[in-house]
Amino acid sequence: MQEQAETIQTKTETAAPLVISVKNLSVTYIGRDGEQTEAVRDVSFDVSDKPGCGEIIVFLGPSGCGKSTILKAVAGLIQPTKGECFVDGKLIKDVGRDRGMVFQTYTSFAWLTVRKNVEYGLKLQGIEKEKRRGLSGKILEEVGLAEFAERYPKDLSGGMKQRVAIARTLINNPRVVLMDEPFGALDPQTRWGMQSLLLDISKRENNTIIFVTHDVSEAVYLADTCYVLSKRPAHILERVDVPTFPVKDITLKSSAEFRTVENQLLNMLYNKSGKD
Numbered sequence: 001m002q003e004q005a006e007t008i009q010t011k012t013e014t015a016a017p018l019v020i021s022v023k024n025l026s027v028t029y030i031g032r033d034g035e036q037t038e039a040v041r042d043v044s045f046d047v048s049d050k051p052g053c054g055e056i057i058v059f060l061g062p063s064g065c066g067k068s069t070i071l072k073a074v075a076g077l078i079q080p081t082k083g084e085c086f087v088d089g090k091l092i093k094d095v096g097r098d099r100g101m102v103f104q105t106y107t108s109f110a111w112l113t114v115r116k117n118v119e120y121g122l123k124l125q126g127i128e129k130e131k132r133r134g135l136s137g138k139i140l141e142e143v144g145l146a147e148f149a150e151r152y153p154k155d156l157s158g159g160m161k162q163r164v165a166i167a168r169t170l171i172n173n174p175r176v177v178l179m180d181e182p183f184g185a186l187d188p189q190t191r192w193g194m195q196s197l198l199l200d201i202s203k204r205e206n207n208t209i210i211f212v213t214h215d216v217s218e219a220v221y222l223a224d225t226c227y228v229l230s231k232r233p234a235h236i237l238e239r240v241d242v243p244t245f246p247v248k249d250i251t252l253k254s255s256a257e258f259r260t261v262e263n264q265l266l267n268m269l270y271n272k273s274g275k276d
């Protein structure tokens with residue numbers, strides 16, 4: 001049984017290969033005193049590969065429902081109590097370079113410049129300086145930080161610090177980027193700018209982003225596909241394919257079509273996640 005679970009079929013004649021496959025994921029934490037907290041119950045989803053095109057999958061759920069726990073299981077930071085997670089058909093047993101994670105709190109090294117923070121992962125891999133410079137230059141340009149390459153994190157705003165975190169993850173070119181409420185600590189205007197930046201990045205990069213939030217508007221703005229989660233223990237209430245809006249800019253959020261999808265998701269969250 002265990003051996004069968006090591007790999008899954010990622011390509012069939014009818015289905016596209018799967019980048020991510022999560023099967024019946026359940027997580028129950030056991031505290032030091034033996035107290036059990038069931039965080040995730042039987043969550044299953046597949047993300048198929050769309051070659052040459054980035055995709056954003058959003059998990060929307062109330063605070064404390066188990067969103068971070070789902071991400072941590074895919075990251076390989078925690079082991080499922082039941083079920084399995086696969087990336088490109090490989091069973092996740094540990095963290096790996098095919099997955100990068102961006103957290104809500106800033107995670108840069110205070111003693112390194114922006115450029116050195118961004119190059120850190122490449123340095124660990126033993127990639128030589130010239131190549132590191134080339135790659136960091138490109139990615140810093142992409143996140144709008146080229147002018148700030150020699151600054152230290154303490155001299156940056158919250159939004160800029162999160163750009164560093166995003167750049168540091170993207171430079172490793174992970175197959176899957178896991179983002180845990182990365183804009184949650186930012187003021188609304190910076191947050192909107194960061195959401196637009198993420199959409200731009202996703203268009204250019206060919207990776208899959210799993211983005212977790214409790215903010216309905218953020219979910220509608222970013223998601224290609226949105227999974228609405230129940231309150232704890234998190235399970236999937238609905239999968240929503242968010243319509244492709246012709247133009248995504250600041251006016252979209254106040255448009256009737258955007259509001260309609262927002263209301264649809266709000267109803268799902270509050271009608272169902274409050275019940276059982």
Ligand SMILES: Nc1ncnc2c1ncn2[C@@H]1O[C@H](COP(=O)(O)OP(=O)(O)O)[C@@H](O)[C@H]1O
Nearest residue numbers: 029031037039062063064065066067068069070
């Ligand atoms: N290491 C842990 N030990 C015990 N309980 C935990 C641990 N991590 C999270 N929890 C609990 O699991 C539930 C889900 O947490 P989490 O996945 O962080 O939710 P979310 O990200 O949706 O806010 C919460 O009740 C939280 O207190």
Ligand SMILES: [Mg+2]
Nearest residue numbers: 067068069180
């Ligand atoms: Mg969380």
